[in-house]
Amino acid sequence: MPTQDSSSAGPLASFDAICRRTPAVGLAVRGAYHPAPGEFNRELPDVNAETLVLLGFTGSEQWQHFRRSVEAKDGWPHPLDRWSRRVIGALAHEFGAADVYPNGEHYLLPFQQLALNSEPVHRSPIGLLIHPSWGLWHAYRGALIFNYRIALPDAVPLANPCDACAAKPCLTGCPVGAFRPGLFDVQACTHHVSSNAGSACRNGGCLARRACPVGTRSRYNEDQMRFHMRAFLSAATTAARSLPGC
Ligand code: B12
Known part of the structure; x- marks a missing residue:
């Protein structure tokens, strides 16, 4: 289960600080939103979700970060999932957030719905979400969940x-x-x-x-x-x- 400890992070995180930090570890901030009260009560009963920041890949921009990683080379199963958990887990620790993943072990969060809430994506005719810039070439690697409200930029809706x-x-x-x-x-x-x-x-x-x-x-x-x-x-x-x- 994810852990959450905002006390270890010192000052509260800002959206800008998260956006500045993530490219260095091979991730893009895909978007963010303020979940409704109790939205994740069923899947994450111990997590107070006030802000969710979605992380992922856009095209091949981040691919080499993964490819150069220990996980990509060690020959063990599920390298990308293990890489995502290590890198996003470290970010969660750094920012005092809980970390969640598309392939949860004890729960399955609807990542496509999280994305629809977070960024200007739309459901394409083949079910995958389409982004006006990345097309169908993007994916979600995890999310940070904060137990306080982070100020977010206004969402800019983009046409499907x-x-x-x-x-x-x-x-x-x-x-x-x-x-x-x-x-x-x-x-x-x-x-x-x-x-x-x-x-x-x-x-x-x-x-x-x-x-x-x-x-x-x-x-x-x-x-x-x-x-x-x-x-x-x-x-x-x-x-x-x-x-x-x-
Ligand atoms: C289960 C799953 C699958 C199953 C689909 C089972 C099914 N019945 O269709 C399998 C293993 C087949 C699958 C395949 C793929 N998937 Co998939 N999948 C998931 C996963 C882990 C869970 C979905 C779920 O059960 N959600 C819970 C229910 C409550 O929510 P839901 O929104 O109603 O879920 C439904 C849809 O998500 C749908 N679904 C899931 N994947 C896909 C893919 C396609 C093409 C379609 C039409 C529907 C679909 O099946 C779910 C159950 O009905 C999600 C991650 C997540 N946690 O959401 C990724 C996810 C939806 N998959 C994703 C992707 C990219 C794919 C693939 C394209 C992978 C690839 N090759 O790169 C393939 C599609 C096949 C292809 N031709 O390439 C991405 C979608 C990103 C986006 N742009 O929208 C996600 C979000 C994972 C991620 N890391 O980003 N997937």
Whole structure:
């Protein structure tokens, strides 16, 4: 379970200070919000959540930080999750916050909903959240939860880029039609991606995701694409709640 101890941090954290600190450790502040009272009572009964700061990756900008890490090289399972826990755990300690992760061991927080509350993302037709700048090429690595209110900049709403996309190539990009309105057919996807015919997805990344015209400059590099597709395959084909590196 996360721990929270604002007394160890000395002065209260500011949003600016968190934003200045995170790039050095290989993370981007994706956004933040003030949760409603009791919003996490079920998942985190011991945490008083007044401010949530969401951390993650944008394109391949932070990838080399992970790649150079001990976790990426030690050969043990779930390197990206272990890296995230170490780095975000240290930030939590530094700022006196609780740390939470997309693949919680005892609870599962709805990270896509946290993101919708925190930053200008929208749900794309294939279920992944789309960001006006990063397109579909971003992910969440964890969040810091503070037991006091941190002043946050005013949210700037940005239009959903999918509204201006008439062709919606993401919906036809999957060779086995795994993305249907309101449904992601995990079995059809994994069956294809693990087959001989699925080498383009396996090695170059999800074809539906790659069909999206938004944020193409932020597309993951080849190494990152391959890493995530491998992690996805192993997550989707092993225990349902063990989801390394999603
Ligand atoms: C379980 C899970 C999965 C399962 C999906 C099970 C399903 N029924 O669809 C599996 C392992 C298959 C999966 C796959 C992927 N996932 Co996933 N997944 C999660 C996880 C850990 C938990 C979701 C959950 O159960 N939430 C709890 C319920 C209450 O909340 P919910 O919002 O209703 O959750 C639903 C959706 O999140 C949905 N879902 C989850 N992943 C995906 C992916 C797609 C494409 C779609 C349509 C739906 C979907 O399934 C949940 C249950 O119905 C979240 C992290 C999190 N904690 O939210 C990441 C997460 C949603 N996944 C993510 C990603 C990126 C992926 C992949 C694209 C990974 C990759 N390859 O890079 C793949 C998609 C396959 C592909 N073609 O590439 C990101 C999404 C980021 C974004 N931009 O929106 C998240 C937030 C993780 C992260 N670290 O950022 N995932």
